[in-house]
Amino acid sequence: MSVHSDWGDWLPRAVEDADPDGLSVWYLGCNGFILKADDGTTVFIDPYLGTGDPPRTVRMIPVPFAPEDVAEADAVLATHEHTDHVHGPSQAPILEGTDATFYGPSASAEKARAWTDDYDVSDDDFETVAEGDSLDIGSLSVHVEPANDPDADHPVSYVIEHDSGTFFHGGDARPSEGFEDIGERYDIDLGVVAFGSAGMIPDKQTREPKYTKWYSDENMAAEAANQLRLDRLLPTHWDMWKGLTADPASLRNHTRSFEHPRTLEVLEIGDNTSI
Secondary structure, three states, X not given: OOOOOOOOXXXXXXXXXXXXXXXXEEEOOOOOEEEEEOOOOEEEEOOOOOOXXXXXXXXOOOOOOOHHHOOOOOEEEOOOOOOOOOOHHHHHHHHHHOOOXXXXXXXXXXXXXXXXXXXOOOHHHEEEOOOOOEEEEOOEEEEEEEOEOOOOOOOEEEEEEEOOEEEEEOOOOEOOHHHHHHHHHOOOOXXXXXXXXXXXEEOOOOOOEEEEOOXXXXXXXXXXXXXXXXXXXXXEOOOOEOOOOOOHHHHHHHHOOOOOOOEEOOOOOOOEEEO
């Protein structure tokens, strides 16, 4: 299955042409990101370019690029093994076309290694990570931390440090004591928390409508941001699945009385911010 881009190749070309003063961050929709540092180090986190599994999961946003158009990448990080975070057609071509290594926790790495059957990738392109690990990828220091996602087999979160600041990606995780610990140990400038509504989504096996809540609601997202002591909260996933979308601006009412986050930052797919 190949990926068709709704936007042509302008986004990967824009990332390649960018000359960040610090660390630049592009939002890919769903829970995907591209990070590019001032030394050119480029890291993808959970890039997903699929359309879901209609009518169960229906993508509500454009497919922003084709993975074959990515010419520069040093790493692909996965937070957990769900299809919209570990996806061969979205990520294997990035590994094929660049020198990138795939990093993910056990269930994610196991799923990704099956790509060797269908793509020009080898076992050397994959590395398994676990909570407590640290990686140096160019100018980025990547720390693997716990994540509370009851729907995943082995979720992790990532704290990414750069001279200009610290970025946090929590995957689809909910509030937890682990987040409190992360907030105590790191000074996080910009942090990602998955946010969405609950809805009646067809069950994977029976296809009968089933009450589904995969992401933090408004109060949970506010709690997570406060536990992490975020300076800036960046909500994600609210744009992706039909029946589970939400209004990220509503989080202002839920976060305004807490010490953290200090700022709510809302990006749409393709938008760029910096640290």
